[in-house]
Amino acid sequence: MRSRDHAREPLLNTTAPRSGSEHYLLIQTLTPAAQSPLLALTRRVADSGCALGDARVNTLGADVSVTLLAQGAWDAVAKLETALTRMARDPDLHLVSYRSGPRQPQQHLLPYLIEVIAADRQGVLAEVLDFFAERQISIEQLGSQRYQAMQTGAEMFSAQITLGIPAELHIAALRDEFLELCDGLNLDAVMEPVKY
Template sequence: MLLAAGKRRQVCWLRTFRAPHGAPPRNTELTDPAARPAANENHLLISAYTTHPQSPLLAVTRRISDSGCNLVDARLSTVGRDVSVTALATGSWDAVAKLEAMLTRLEREEGFKLVWYRTGPKALQSNLLPYIVEVVAADKPGILFQLADFFDRQGITVESLHSSRYRAMQTGADMFSAQVTIGIPANMHIAALRDDFLEFCDHLNLDAIMDPMKF
């Protein structure tokens, strides 16, 4: 009898806290809808610059390793007399904070020019088809601008680019070259785009090709 009475009192207590009709059930997940980031979801984008023959590559990658972060992506280039490194590091919040402190000391003690800020991973773009564009022409002002303007008007993204001006070994002529990786929307008619691009290049007297990336 005492056991039955205990059960009856328990049922009454539960009824007292029953949610109103139409209200969502009590759930701890609903009280804190903001998802907590995973431990390795913190990203830091770093750009470092110095004068050739020095390079910021060793110093930056060492700090990334020593802080406990992981290197996701990196680029090194020499433009004029300057060497630049762009790196994307990821790690826990504490590791990224430690890396930021290390970069502050590196900039102060070794004289590198550094820029860094927190960012996020690149979103997947499965609707874009990667293509390679290569352009060679006699150098003249505005070629790169014209190329960028053409792709922008077509709604095509420029994923990576390398362009340079050089003197032809055989003739001494000043030349322009560019290698561009672009993202073409999957619903775009490739043959029509290629025709428009080649017509555009003919108008500017550019020698160019546009091919799909095969890797």
């Protein structure tokens, strides 16, 4: 974002000494991709005495979305909030932040990865998501994109979705239902457990 920031490396894995209980601040920004605030944000997190618990960056069209979860002592999080208020004065930067909390363990949810590829058509992602919503299966992560196939130039769609499947669901039956849906929609799909 600023030339002086480019000379310094972001400290994505910085840990700071903690005093008292841990506090969390969720930060979301949208800005033109050429002005990505990632480096400036990670520097503010480190300078405030917070650590980065999670970070996500996505370029969507001409813009970039940065989502960070900072954690630290109450005073460190308050210092970070003050720094973010100053950053938010930039008219090209859309910044939202709020106090959050740690994610509660979800031991009853099994992580599965879905990959879908198809000829692009309107509403295909909504139909896939509706299948899981009807079964109360949570979407943990999602990435989708449209692109042109190199060989033919055909308009294509692909999605990678990480699910949290309730442990009481019968996985083989769910997989069969999902693949039957995909056959009906003419989608090529894979469903497999996340191996990490």
